[in-house]
Amino acid sequence: MRPQIIDETPIYIGKPKVPARPLLVDVAGHTLTLFSPFEDVVNIELFDASEDAVYTGWLAPGQTTLTFPNTLSGEYTIRLNVGSIYYIGVIELE
Numbered sequence: 393m394r395p396q397i398i399d400e401t402p403i404y405i406g407k408p409k410v411p412a413r414p415l416l417v418d419v420a421g422h423t424l425t426l427f428s429p430f431e432d433v434v435n436i437e438l439f440d441a442s443e444d445a446v447y448t449g450w451l452a453p454g455q456t457t458l459t460f461p462n463t464l465s466g467e468y469t470i471r472l473n474v475g476s477i478y479y480i481g482v483i484e485l486e
Contacts, residue, residue: 447468
């Protein structure tokens, strides 16, 4: 019988360790639209140039649109939080 190497490293079945796909959104006027719904709550924050939070909202599981208040205009940093993943970008509201 030939000697064999036995690998006793445990096999962990879990989530793959790859970066999350970029999130695609559309902003028309004051309405934010996600191109695909999430199964979790999506927390949304807008920050002004001074990095002050000027808006906080959320999308329910499966919801894909959110309308920002008409009083907001200009360029904002947007942060969406889905579970442990943060998506950060810049949007302009007219």
